[in-house]
Amino acid sequence: MLDISELSNVSGFPASKLRYYEEVGLIRSAGRRGLKRLYEDEVKIRVSLIALAQTAGFSLLEIKQMIGAEGRPDFDRAALAEKADAIDMKIRELTALRNGLRHINNCTAANHLDCPRFQRIMHVALTRNGQRRK
Amino acid sequence: MLDISELSNVSGFPASKLRYYEEVGLIRSAGRRGLKRLYEDEVKIRVSLIALAQTAGFSLLEIKQMIGAEGRPDFDRAALAEKADAIDMKIRELTALRNGLRHINNCTAANHLDCPRFQRIMHVALTRNGQRRK
């Protein structure tokens, strides 16, 4: 059991953020000492996961679908598989983007974006683009 | 040369978004016919790149550092290399996250987040977390 300042210290998240996450149901406190929140150790991992998923560009709502909202009510396997697939896609896109940037960095073409080599590198990522838009 | 509705069609972005991107300097119109914007073909790739980088979780400001703001003023190689490295990191984290989710999906442990196998999968991504926080 740790209180909010301890969790704040190990996670690097300000207390306000942790309270906010609790409010929206991403984490939960196991109880109170007086009016002060007490968190289980598990929460540390949850918070790390949240940070991780966020840098990956997922919204708090999407993250909720991944790591679950309330305490236990078993994960939605279908949603989870879907998210995993979405991440797979993102990885492929990011890989293309990274390769594209690295290519630009030692490409001599006048206009990098028009460079056919660049466009070939990015091809997979760029062409799927029209379809992705809702 | 294409006008804003054509660009909107091929990119899937509403015209308002394209005007906004122009306002903040992510794209630019090559001129006007009357008061209507005209875009060069290059812009299509730029817009795709923006979409791509956005799903990867980069802010418009960061994207500006990758694909450049104005017309030409050569890319900042250092910044570009840095971004490529950041993407590399993200790829590693996403890979861990994906593997973690897939593991959860056929793990029988009561509390998935406490499952040692899960934690080992996520280890790389989770431990770097405290350091990442500014």
Add this chain to the structure above:
DNA sequence: TTACCACTTCAAGTCAACTTGAGGTCAAGG
């Protein structure tokens, strides 16, 4: 027992990234 102070709540403020709406303009077709 009282004072301290780290916590609490709740409302309001902030910032990025857009969207919406009102009112204006101008090239093209009739």
Add this chain to the structure above:
DNA sequence: CCTTGACCTCAAGTTGACTTGAAGTGGTAA
């Protein structure tokens, strides 16, 4: 020449993800 409609500008509104500030509370040390 005149209307039409797709574009324009600019201000204000929206949403997600928080932060900030004012006012309250209650274990703990003195």
